[in-house]
Amino acid sequence: MFVTTSFQPRQQEREEAERLAQQLGVPLIPRERNSLAELFARLGKSRAIIVRKQDWRYEDKQGNVFFFHPNMSILRIKHLLQGKSDSLIDSSGITVGDEVLDCTLGMGADAIVSSFTVGETGRVVGLESEPAIAAIVKQGLATYDSKRLAVNAAMRRIEVIQTDYLRYLQQCPDRSFDYVYFDPMFRQTIKESSAMQSLRPLANLAPVTQEAIDEAVRVARKAVLLKERVKSGEFERLGFTVEKKASNFAWGVIRVEGER
Numbered sequence: 001m002f003v004t005t006s007f008q009p010r011q012q013e014r015e016e017a018e019r020l021a022q023q024l025g026v027p028l029i030p031r032e033r034n035s036l037a038e039l040f041a042r043l044g045k046s047r048a049i050i051v052r053k054q055d056w057r058y059e060d061k062q063g064n065v066f067f068f069h070p071n072m073s074i075l076r077i078k079h080l081l082q083g084k085s086d087s088l089i090d091s092s093g094i095t096v097g098d099e100v101l102d103c104t105l106g107m108g109a110d111a112i113v114s115s116f117t118v119g120e121t122g123r124v125v126g127l128e129s130e131p132a133i134a135a136i137v138k139q140g141l142a143t144y145d146s147k148r149l150a151v152n153a154a155m156r157r158i159e160v161i162q163t164d165y166l167r168y169l170q171q172c173p174d175r176s177f178d179y180v181y182f183d184p185m186f187r188q189t190i191k192e193s194s195a196m197q198s199l200r201p202l203a204n205l206a207p208v209t210q211e212a213i214d215e216a217v218r219v220a221r222k223a224v225l226l227k228e229r230v231k232s233g234e235f236e237r238l239g240f241t242v243e244k245k246a247s248n249f250a251w252g253v254i255r256v257e258g259e260r
């Protein structure tokens with residue numbers, strides 16, 4: 001992996017690229033007049049993050065591309081504003097003022113919808129183990145202009161932390177978030193959204209462990225949530241009750257409220 005810029009970068013992109021390369025611990029390669037294919041060939045590398053004026057963009061030799069976009073969160077927020085339902089919000093009961101820990105930030109769509117729902121008095125922390133995804137999505141959430149004030153405000157409020165969720169959960173005090181949720185990568189890729197397909201080459205594909213769920217139950221005040229395919233067997237393996245089924249996935253819930 002290396003970091004470069006678009007052609008003729010401004011001072012701002014140069015500085016962002018320098019900081020990003022340092023943060024990721026990878027070389028910063030001046031773009032000059034080279035195509036990306038030329039840089040891959042010359043450096044013998046196959047993955048790059050390109051710092052551009054409009055966004056930070058991952059590209060690899062195989063043609064995979066990943067950049068931040070709020071995806072379905074814009075439509076989901078529009079639906080919520082119209083009084084329509086959302087499977088995450090309905091299954092969880094997440095509401096104004098709640099503190100939410102999103103253990104699998106990914107593209108950030110669920111975190112944006114949660115952040116919109118909890119509002120200014122709530123809090124959403126998004127964890128992402130993969131440094132490239134965390135950096136690109138953090139930058140996107142801080143700068144992307146969706147042309148909708150409510151969506152922009154929801155994006156800006158999300159706190160992004162690059163870390164493994166188990167490590168983070170282990171250092172959280174008991175009952176420190178209202179909701180803790182997991183949306184791991186599906187192991188079968190059939191019918192995956194194009195956003196998730198673009199994330200896949202960079203993503204952590206490890207299954208959720210019982211140890212992580214036990215920690216999440218300790219940390220949650222109200223519930224732990226898991227998004228999975230209905231027939232994945234993961235809800236049964238990890239002790240979740242399926243409360244909300246959507247077209248090709250479901251939200252499982254472990255309610256912890258009132259149990260202690």
Ligand SMILES: C[S@@+](CC[C@H](N)C(=O)[O-])C[C@H]1O[C@@H](n2cnc3c(N)ncnc32)[C@H](O)[C@@H]1O
Pocket residue numbers: 103104105106107108109110111127128129130133163164165166183184185186196199202203204205206
């Ligand atoms: C399916 S995506 C999440 C999509 C997200 N809910 C959204 O709305 O865009 C799963 C993400 O969790 C990340 N992930 C997987 N295991 C993780 C772990 N142990 N700690 C932190 N992040 C993890 C993956 O790298 C991937 O980006």
